[in-house]
Amino acid sequence: MRKPIQLDSVKDIAVRTAGRTQEVMAAIRARMANRTLAGGDRLPSIRGLATSMGVSPSTVVEAYDRLSAEGLIRPQRGSGFYVAGRAAGPLALAESEPKRDRAVDPFWVSRQSLDADQRVMRPGCGWLPASWMPTAALRRAVRGLARCEDDLLADYAGTRGALTLRRLLLARFAEEGISASLDQLMLTSSGTQALDMVCRFLLRPGDAVLVDDPCYFNFRALLRAHQVRIVSVPYTQSGPDLAAFETVLREDHPRLYITNSALHNPTGATLSLQTAHRLLTLAAAHDLTIVEDDIFADFEPEPSPRLASLDGLARVIRIGSFSKTISASIRCGYIAARSDWTEDLIDLQVATNFTGPSPLVTEIIARVLTDGLYRKHRQALHPKLSRARRETAAQLRALGIEPWAMPRGGFNLWCRLPEGLDSTRVTKAAMDEDVVLAPGNVFSVSQTAGNFMRFNVAQCGEPRFWEVLRRALATARQEQGS
Amino acid sequence: MRKPIQLDSVKDIAVRTAGRTQEVMAAIRARMANRTLAGGDRLPSIRGLATSMGVSPSTVVEAYDRLSAEGLIRPQRGSGFYVAGRAAGPLALAESEPKRDRAVDPFWVSRQSLDADQRVMRPGCGWLPASWMPTAALRRAVRGLARCEDDLLADYAGTRGALTLRRLLLARFAEEGISASLDQLMLTSSGTQALDMVCRFLLRPGDAVLVDDPCYFNFRALLRAHQVRIVSVPYTQSGPDLAAFETVLREDHPRLYITNSALHNPTGATLSLQTAHRLLTLAAAHDLTIVEDDIFADFEPEPSPRLASLDGLARVIRIGSFSKTISASIRCGYIAARSDWTEDLIDLQVATNFTGPSPLVTEIIARVLTDGLYRKHRQALHPKLSRARRETAAQLRALGIEPWAMPRGGFNLWCRLPEGLDSTRVTKAAMDEDVVLAPGNVFSVSQTAGNFMRFNVAQCGEPRFWEVLRRALATARQEQGS
Missing domain, CATH: 3.90.1150.10 (Aspartate Aminotransferase, domain 1)
Incomplete structure (x- = not known):
């Protein structure tokens, strides 16, 4: 799908510079990997490294900036760049101390x-x-569970999560014109965990990822944990600004675009059908994968256009959860994607969570969804x-x-x-x-x-x-x- | 804590070779990062790359072997090495197709x-x-929850998870002689997720991680997802073989040792007090962090030595869950660690899961733990x-x-x-x-x-x-x- 970088006459210089920047970044990463640079260490000076690697100082600056954006190093005012994290090198995500007076990040x-x-x-x-919240329906579901079978109280779910809830979700998808099969759907512990899994699956440190500006703030926090480069497009009343969108696709080659269409967070705007169509055309031309977070679906008085409905889960991965609409206590999310990707995502689920959400939890959600209350x-x-x-x-x-x-x-x-x-x-x-x-x-x-x-x-x-x-x-x- | 590699007369050559291997690995990683090598592409021939980088063919072989161990590339019989994953480059962990006839991995x-x-x-x-399983106690807990407060049914827990269950865990720790404070403890969705979080926090691709041989197989699956190098020591009737342990610490500098002491999985062996003491002494000398998974604790007729009890959560991180002993449906795990690490782990939890386990779930576990049944x-x-x-x-x-x-x-x-x-x-x-x-x-x-x-x-x-x-x-x- 993705091709190696193509050199053409216009972009020659830019690409060569990018290549040298990559070289500097690789050199620093190698030193971090073999521990000649450990957490808290100062990086070589820009001028010094430029001389020793035979590149221009601006190339080193560019490389350091990108490594900073990935969270691997951090600038310190007036005294150069340092390897991120403590001496032992754990992943520190916060911009400062995590107390009440920490940075408002x-x-x-x-x-x-x-x-x-x-x-x-x-x-x-x-x-x-x-x-x-629908506490009456929740209470009725919990009460009913006291009489459920032992398996539901004590046993693991299958790797994809409970069949009942997956069937209900597929029925809801069908109403939106998304025809998906059971093997395209897996349940997760939460909507956030669904997004995290997709990112672990598709992203590598240094990849560019596109989000809306503004976007749900935890997309930014999560992407920081993945050490990717975050790029953004302005969000308008009808969806992302398409001219800016196209420019970013051309210039930054993002691997993923993460958005939520229905009742966009934080703006509350609604994606228009035209924007959705054009956006998907651009995505196809640039081989962009899209994650559409459908978490606010049940807050819509009437359904609005969805990228997943137009695309049909080809290049759109739909994620969602019930934390906002049913219960933030009884958490459960899902991923609907290409079936071959779902297969691989299940291995990742087994390795990192063993199974999906608690069967007891998914049963409560399923009961609430089908309850007249x-x-x-x-x-x-x-x-x-x-x-x-x-x-x-x-x-x-x-x-x-x-x-x-x-x-x-x-x-x-x-x-x-x-x-x-x-x-x-x-x-x-x-x-x-x-x-x-x-x-x-x-x-x-x-x-x-x-x-x-x-x-x-x-x-x-x-x-x-x-x-x-x-x-x-x-x-x-x-x-x-x- | 961790120092840059020290050259000394005896190890000079070994270390220099290791340096060259790292260089080759960094070069391949750089090509993967800038997409001149994409998923499914064939890597340069061993002889060709050796010539172009001015290293010996055996150095390239070593580098390719390590990159294979990290899961970044994979050998194909008779036709060299290939970049792992599909053309689009997602993370494929399985050794073959995930059907019934997939490799028994x-x-x-x-x-x-x-x-x-x-x-x-x-x-x-x-x-x-x-x-x-204790289904009678589980059923009683669920029945009681139908009368609980709305918050418990519908609201998020705090970032560390429910206070009730954390207090109960601290009391159990105290019985084992581990005095920990509330800010050293956080609840997670499962024991596996607890380990995954610790690994995300402390490990970087290419790090060495030590496990027992044999060990719980999902440790291997999880570590593969982290693209680290897995090293191992034979497990004896009284714990890991300490001579082998010391050699591995000296030669491979593992960042982490992951084990379970009580009723070791799969052997069922018990760590002896002497082995525990010597192991911790070696760990201190080599600045090794240890993750002790206490998942089988409640299956012990009488408690056996724990690394966390000797060490007191200084270099030991304790993780655990109730999936084996209370319910695999109502999943919940925990991490107990240094309080500064816990603080950072909570940011990682927020970014990747938003909150910890469902309050409803932790409440059920807490009720079962305190139930005479x-x-x-x-x-x-x-x-x-x-x-x-x-x-x-x-x-x-x-x-x-x-x-x-x-x-x-x-x-x-x-x-x-x-x-x-x-x-x-x-x-x-x-x-x-x-x-x-x-x-x-x-x-x-x-x-x-x-x-x-x-x-x-x-x-x-x-x-x-x-x-x-x-x-x-x-x-x-x-x-x-x-």
């Missing part, structure tokens, strides 16, 4: 949201409060979320905070702050008062969303939140004024 | 055992039948397993199959087949009659256990199994005779 929002105690409000988190819950949830979006938007506008778009469903509102206020400053000020916000730049590879913020309309109900937000805006305004 | 036993239907007997699998179940299980070991051993001996040791607990019997019979042949013959066995070499890095087989005494009860085994032995005898 993609990990910050997750860890603050997940580890917050009851007193902390979380309008920056990416899930519904438990009281908005869940259908009713969904029907009631759409207008409830719609009202929350409208009310939250109105309260935000009263503070000068303007939604970038009004989503058709879901709980995310992607908003621009007033007067060029820096959302990271606002976030830090709110954290001092036990409110976790999600500042724009954690979603932005290009770091151009400093003036944006994502609000979870289902977590904005408490009056205290609005007081804290008002004060945090004032604090940021003061800091930026001074 | 470490994946074979797992996949046959997990995906077998009811009709198939599994004396080669690594778990108890559901009827031997489980205590009674364990007390009844020891004599039941003991009887099964004795009876199975007697039946095996009647067929000329001799246990290598009689374990103090658990369900594994590691046995030598009669007359130098090849256990892979026996396994294939048994598979034709729907019986999954576990032949010795899937446990053996050095491939020196071809005459051994692991039997699960709790899965050997059916008379038909013994008929099949008798016929399979006869088939192998005939094949080897001809």
Whole structure:
């Protein structure tokens, strides 16, 4: 499928330079592999290495920049580059110490949201409060399980996960026009783990991976763990900017494009059918594989275009989970892909997880999905979320905070702050008062969303939140004024 | 901690050769990174590359062998070496097609055992039948959960997993003399996932990792996914062979040693206190980190020496799970390690799984652990397993199959087949009659256990199994005779 690099007259010089950059990168990697450079060591000076390898200093700079982007080395202000990690060399992903005062990076929002105690409000988190979840259906499913067979309580599932849930998923796919077979589908412990498996399977350190800008912040965290080069395209009201998309495909040759079409996170925008079609045409021309994360599907009042529906799981890998819509406690995800890839992914699943999700967990999900209570819950949830979006938007506008778009469903509102206020400053000020916000730049590879913020309309109900937000805006305004 | 390679007079030549081997390996890796060598491509000939790089052909052979061991390339009989994987370059771990007739590699036993239907007997699998598990306690726990709070049904756990279960684990550690704090402990989706996380954290492709020979076969599968070099030491009745251990530490500088002390898998042997002490002294001298998998702890009638108890989680990382002793359906594992490492591991958990195991799952485990029914179940299980070991051993001996040791607990019997019979042949013959066995070499890095087989005494009860085994032995005898 992928061809060796082709030299042509126009790109000759660029490619030769790229070759020399690769040589420098390989040399550094070799020294790290044979431990002449260990974690914490300083790298050779740019000028010194340029001389000894017979390349230009700018080539070394380019190589060091790329190794930094891969997380293998890190620059230290005024004193050159260092091998990442501690002396023992473990993989350190955080940008600083992982405490409350750590850098507000993609990990910050997750860890603050997940580890917050009851007193902390979380309008920056990416899930519904438990009281908005289908707990009646969940409770009925759990109650039923106390009478299930011993196997379900005590035995492993098969390597692909429980048949019942896989059949239900295939039926849902069929409704969307995706005809897939059982051997194209495997269950995973979560949606995140599904994406992680696909990345382990398809990516190698140094590969380029394309995401939307803005995108779900944990895509960035996960890709950092894979030590790949992250490139991005601006996301518009109808999907990724196609001109930018084409340029990136031509120039960066990304191995993978990771996106979520239905109710895009964080923008809430909807992919248009035309954009989907053109995007897939470009993907075919550049042999790009696409991962489409369908995690918000059940929040859509009516289904919108899906890349997987147009493509039919040829170059699109669909992943998803039920963590947002059924339960974040009873976690389960899935991967639907080409059947030969699924076969290999199962080996990877066996090696790294032994089996898929707990059979007990998949049985609960299957029971909820087929329970009339869940259908009713969904029907009631759409207008409830719609009202929350409208009310939250109105309260935000009263503070000068303007939604970038009004989503058709879901709980995310992607908003621009007033007067060029820096959302990271606002976030830090709110954290001092036990409110976790999600500042724009954690979603932005290009770091151009400093003036944006994502609000979870289902977590904005408490009056205290609005007081804290008002004060945090004032604090940021003061800091930026001074 | 780890120092760059030191040259000394004795090792000079060896180290210089190693350096040149690394150079060749780095060159090939660089070509793979910049796609001048893609999946499925043939590598340069040994003679050709030796000439062009100015090294001896034996250096190229050594480099190719190591890259093969890492899974990056693979030899093809009579036609040189090829880049592993398909043209698109995904990670292919299997040694051949993953069907019933795929090579009997470490994946074979797992996949046959997990995906077998009811009709198939599994004396080669690594778990108890559901009827031997504490299903009464499990059922009581599930029943109780139908009345739990909404949060437990629908919300995420914190990044370290539920506090209740972590506290229970710490109390158990304290009984073993391991004093650990809550920030040294995190819950994972499974024991396998715990090991996978530790490997992602500490290992880089090409690192050497030490395991026992024989060892749990999925250690081999997992390490292959990490593209590391696997080295091994023979396991004796009282732990690893310490002379071999020291030689490997000196010559291969493994980054990690992965073992399970209590009821070693597959041998059932018990680590002696002296071996534990000497092993830790050697580990300290060579700055070796140890992962001790405590998965079989609850099968021990009385506790045996643990590396973690002697070391106190300084250079030992303890992992474990409840899949063997409580439920393989309700999966949950843990990692106990240095607190600074745990902090970084949590970032890795967030990036790759978002959170730890389902709170519902950890709550069930916690309830079972504290339920008197489980205590009674364990007390009844020891004599039941003991009887099964004795009876199975007697039946095996009647067929000329001799246990290598009689374990103090658990369900594994590691046995030598009669007359130098090849256990892979026996396994294939048994598979034709729907019986999954576990032949010795899937446990053996050095491939020196071809005459051994692991039997699960709790899965050997059916008379038909013994008929099949008798016929399979006869088939192998005939094949080897001809």
